[in-house]
Amino acid sequence: MINDPAIDSLTRFLDLSVFRSGLILSNMANVDTPNYKARDINFLEELQRAGDGMDLASLTPVAHRVPGLIERPDGNNVNLERESLLLADTQMRFNTCVELLHDRFKMLSSAIHEGSGS
Amino acid sequence: MNLFGMLDVSGSALTAERQRAEVVTANMANAETTHTPEGGPYRRQLVVFRAQRLPQFGMFLAGMGRSASSGVRVEQVVADPRPPIERYQPGHPDADARGYVAYPAVDPVEETADLLGAVRAYELNASAVQATKTMIQTSLDLLK
Numbered sequence: 001m002i003n004d005p006a007i008d009s010l011t012r013f014l015d016l017s018v019f020r021s022g023l024i025l026s027n028m029a030n031v032d033t034p035n036y037k038a039r040d041i042n043f044l045e046e047l048q049r050a051g052d053g054m055d056l057a058s059l060t061p062v063a064h065r066v067p068g069l070i071e072r073p074d075g076n077n078v079n080l081e082r083e084s085l086l087l088a089d090t091q092m093r094f095n096t097c098v099e100l101l102h103d104r105f106k107m108l109s110s111a112i113h114e115g116s117g118s
Numbered sequence: 119m120n121l122f123g124m125l126d127v128s129g130s131a132l133t134a135e136r137q138r139a140e141v142v143t144a145n146m147a148n149a150e151t152t153h154t155p156e157g158g159p160y161r162r163q164l165v166v167f168r169a170q171r172l173p174q175f176g177m178f179l180a181g182m183g184r185s186a187s188s189g190v191r192v193e194q195v196v197a198d199p200r201p202p203i204e205r206y207q208p209g210h211p212d213a214d215a216r217g218y219v220a221y222p223a224v225d226p227v228e229e230t231a232d233l234l235g236a237v238r239a240y241e242l243n244a245s246a247v248q249a250t251k252t253m254i255q256t257s258l259d260l261l262k
Binding site: 014018019021022023025026028029030031032033034036039061063080084087088091094095098101102105 | 120121123124127128130131134135138166167168169186187188189190235239242243246249250252253256257259260262
């Protein structure tokens with residue numbers, strides 16, 4: 001199909017954003033679950049890894065426990081402020097990324113229609 | 119994990135927190151109940167939450183089985199082992215031979231705090247659903 005590395009990168013960025021949001025929502029869902037430990041991905045590392053290989057298995061992000069969080073007496077270490085801020089942050093990045101991708105597609109569409117509008 | 123799967127995660131939390139609020143309100147309602155079908159005073163109930171991996175359609179297609187993110191469910195509802203509170207009321211029909219009536223060990227302050235916690239967690243997850251909905255809506259903009 002259309003070979004545009006920017007579209008590939010943006011798609012990967014969106015995938016990772018969704019994956020991370022899923023983890024944030026899990027952390028939020030388990031805010032009262034005893035012994036639950038908050039999990040997250042290393043976003044930049046995962047994004048860079050995407051550049052190395054393109055097979056499905058190596059592209060599955062690895063979720064790990066978040067270090068340095070204060071554990072409550074029930075063994076749960078979910079920090080709501082952290083999760084809320086991170087969700088807002090991830091959402092904004094997601095929106096930005098969708099806008100950029102949209103822009104790319106519009107450019108392609110413009111090229112297909114010889115610049116005479118979509 | 120797809121965007122729609124994220125709704126399931128928050129949804130499981132909404133269900134669990136609502137169940138917790140139901141149990142807490144039952145405790146409050148029965149704070150003075152001395153007579154139950156099982157005999158004896160009402161026993162304070164507690165919910166036990168457990169993280170739960172949600173199976174997802176997309177993940178099965180990719181041969182990965184279960185997703186990395188987990189929802190929550192009420193694993194069990196257990197009775198508080200604290201002994202009942204005894205009050206001296208000789209005229210009461212449930213009074214024992216010494217004239218003491220066993221009342222449930224329900225502390226209104228404790229229950230109120232627990233209820234507030236459940237409501238806050240419910241609200242939190244409701245906003246998370248809202249955030250997910252916005253993300254889905256945004257991704258649909260790509261189609262325009």
